[in-house]
Amino acid sequence: MTTPANFEALFYKADAAGMAAGEAATPTPMVVGSPSSLFGNDVALSKPTYFVADGVCGFALVKIKGNSAFGRWAKKAGKARPDYPSGLAISAAGRFNQSMQRKEAWANAFANVLSEHGIDAYAQSRMD
Numbered sequence: 001m002t003t004p005a006n007f008e009a010l011f012y013k014a015d016a017a018g019m020a021a022g023e024a025a026t027p028t029p030m031v032v033g034s035p036s037s038l039f040g041n042d043v044a045l046s047k048p049t050y051f052v053a054d055g056v057c058g059f060a061l062v063k064i065k066g067n068s069a070f071g072r073w074a075k076k077a078g079k080a081r082p083d084y085p086s087g088l089a090i091s092a093a094g095r096f097n098q099s100m101q102r103k104e105a106w107a108n109a110f111a112n113v114l115s116e117h118g119i120d121a122y123a124q125s126r127m128d
Helices: 004-024 069-076 100-116
Strands: 030-032 051-054 058-064 089-090 121-127
Touching: 004 069, 004 100, 058 069, 058 100, 069 089, 100 121
Parallel strands: none
Antiparallel strands: 030 051, 058 089, 058 121
């Protein structure tokens, strides 16, 4: 059973699972460049282009209930912050540079570990 006495260990177990998932993720690379015309949907190869191996930029987080024992611990320990419209968020910020796909993998694995221990948690992401 998950108790406040082992919340810190659970947090680090979830983070380790997330880091392993993020490292194992294979982002879809992207090429960034300028279109050949103002509203073009192509990349003009005559203009500078850039290859981004880590794929699209974005954010990911794990949402948890703020009124749960784990939520209260996470907020007090500085591991979670208030999130809109309710609850708390544990952010993937500072992990995997700007790679949304790696951060999503981290958040999904983190949330899965919490869920396996009876804590309502789910991953959420958005592209930057």
